[in-house]
Amino acid sequence: MTGTVEERDPELAARRRAEELYAKDRTCELLGIALKDAGPGRATVWMRVAESMVNGHGMGHGGFLFLLADAAFAFACNTHGPVTVAQGAQVTFLRPAEVGDELIAEAVERARFGRSGVYDVTVRRSDGVVIAEFRGQSHTLGGRPVRPAAEAGEG
Numbered sequence: 001m002t003g004t005v006e007e008r009d010p011e012l013a014a015r016r017r018a019e020e021l022y023a024k025d026r027t028c029e030l031l032g033i034a035l036k037d038a039g040p041g042r043a044t045v046w047m048r049v050a051e052s053m054v055n056g057h058g059m060g061h062g063g064f065l066f067l068l069a070d071a072a073f074a075f076a077c078n079t080h081g082p083v084t085v086a087q088g089a090q091v092t093f094l095r096p097a098e099v100g101d102e103l104i105a106e107a108v109e110r111a112r113f114g115r116s117g118v119y120d121v122t123v124r125r126s127d128g129v130v131i132a133e134f135r136g137q138s139h140t141l142g143g144r145p146v147r148p149a150a151e152a153g154e155g
Contacts, residue, residue, distance in 0.1 A: 014040040014079035021078050025071070031064070033071050041109030041119075043075035049101045060097030068105045069121040069134035076107035076119055077138040087116070087139040095131040102126040105134075115140040 004013075018038030022028060028035070028045075031053075037044040047068050055061040069091060077084045097103060107121040121134040 018075040044106045045072045066091050072105040072107035072121050073119050073136040082140045084138045084140045087137040089136040091134045
């Protein structure tokens with residue numbers, strides 16, 4: 001077979017890039033955030049709300065919900081190869097999360113142009129109820145794409 005992994009199987013290449021980034025993400029490791037799925041311009045992550053993640057009202061702290069959505073956003077916008085970072089983001093909290101809730105954040109690319117991109121992330125409880133909506137704007141840095149170690153010798 002000829003061609004790079006990206007040319008032969010863009011889904012696999014995108015997944016590898018997300019997994020490579022995830023393997024280096026100490027915050028996700030510390031909080032128990034798991035990368036569940038990834039493909040070109042999309043990613044899904046999971047987290048259980050721990051007792052240490054609640055605010056003074058006993059609800060899941062908004063900062064942790066934002067962080068979960070931001071992680072999904074980061075993995076999604078880095079599936080294309082070049083190093084991509086957040087340029088801005090906002091979140092709307094719709095319902096509270098509680099201790100023990102299993103949360104799923106699904107990020108989807110809405111637009112990508114030049115070095116900019118727009119991604120939407122929906123955060124749901126495991127019962128499907130939406131608890132937050134997040135929109136992130138990405139910026140791709142200059143230079144060559146980062147390639148996972150598994151791809152380095154292929155091509």
